[in-house]
Amino acid sequence: MTRRSSFAAGARDTLPMVIGAAPFGVIFGTLVAAGPLAAWQGQLMSLSVFAGSSQFIALGLVAGHAGLAVIWLTTLIVNLRHALYAATLLPHVAHLPARWRWTLGFFLTDETFAVMAGYYARHPRAPLGHWYFLGSCLSMYANWQFWTLVGLLFGAAFPQLQSLGLDFAMVATFIAIVVPQLASLPNFAAAAAAGAVAYLGQDVPYKLGLMAAVVAGVAVGMALQRWRSGGLEAGRREEEAA
Amino acid sequence: MTGTVLTNTVMILGMAAVTVFVKAALFVLGDRVVFPPLLKQALGFVPVTVLTAIIVPMILSPNGEGLELTWRNPQLVGALAAVLACVATGKQLLTIAVALGVFFAWQLGVLA
Known part of the structure; x- marks a missing residue:
């Protein structure tokens, strides 16, 4: 296992999540295009916040003229579960240099947590696990940026996206990760x-x-x-x- | 920049700061965080609980309109296929493939 193959394996194992997240990226971009934020601000939010649920909720709060403090506090509460993910994964990253820990923390999502929980259950002491982690992170990140942009530019062309049920790919993957642990x-x-x-x-x-x-x-x-x-x-x- | 554009940009960057803090703080502290044994034991249950908690509502009420405990719910049928495939084979990729196959076949074939 090299760094590169570990990175590629992380990206590959995240693929079903990438498919599942795509429609939500488009829907987010579409909602931004139809709302009070400028298009570049929608992309800025995907680039800098990178947490789907809180991005959707923020759009609703902006449309409802909520104040900054309310939006920030809501973001904190909605994203609190990530602290739980970080606590769970901490034993596997605590030894890494600080720049790695900042990077993996910034890119943490529900999907990557699921993939990493499955990975560390199978390989508790993988020396290159952080490359796998990074591969999962960056494939989710690139995917989210791309589909946000597609939504911003062409969102109106995909009115029935949610009814396709692409988010079922995430359900299927989570089941494949959870069921072996239910013994x-x-x-x-x-x-x-x-x-x-x-x-x-x-x-x-x-x-x-x-x-x-x-x-x-x-x-x-x-x-x-x-x-x-x-x-x-x-x-x-x-x-x-x- | 007009006032609203500036305010909204500040709003977005503030959200980013809050989110980075929540996600990265524990990672950044690294070895300086020592969890007591009881908390370590509790964290061991986080993956199965949170992943199950995320998908159960997506399976049982996919349209957010109450319980859909019926064969006409493709999420439910696909999820049952996934559980069976996973128990029978123990193979992750095969489980996902079977689940997606059943889900889309159900949605496009049986229910269409």
């Missing part, structure tokens, strides 16, 4: 709890339903893990007594 009971129960809460809380604003789902899932998973390890310890004590 353990605590993981399975954690996923079930998170899915149930996410379903019930899907209309809660600012992605707080998602955060609640993660908290619920983690709590259920940890409770089960403790209960099981408690059971094992009790079993060991019985063996020792016998």
